[in-house]
Amino acid sequence: MAKSEVKNKIRRLRFENGEMTQQQLADKVGVTRQTIIAIEAGKYSPSLTLAFKVARTFGVKVEDIFQYEDESS
Template sequence: MVEGKITNQLRTLRFLAGEMTQAELGERIGVTRQTIAAIEQGKYSPSLEAAFRIARVLGKSLEEVFQWTE
């Protein structure tokens, strides 16, 4: 099995998107603020659907928001 880690630029991109709060982003994609916080901290990996929604709300590609390293 290949081990990998998903990292993200979520906090930076939220700030650049008019200082959007975790709660605002969560509301726009249909998850809680706590879920956004956990994703930002790398404690939780979003579903593929949630990842695409986050990228779309931030106006970025999936790869600009999330990175995967082996």
């Protein structure tokens, strides 16, 4: 899968929230650990539902985690 243009701060937020593991986050949002790995690496852009679930887990807004990087800007 090609790298997406959506950057994220999941990795940083995990460590800021008691060094949460990828597996713990995956279990909380209801996906597999491989999906969290892929999102963190920018290989996969999550659906809106999943993005909201991740944001709710960390108690932040979606835009605080995911940023869209427009190539033209």
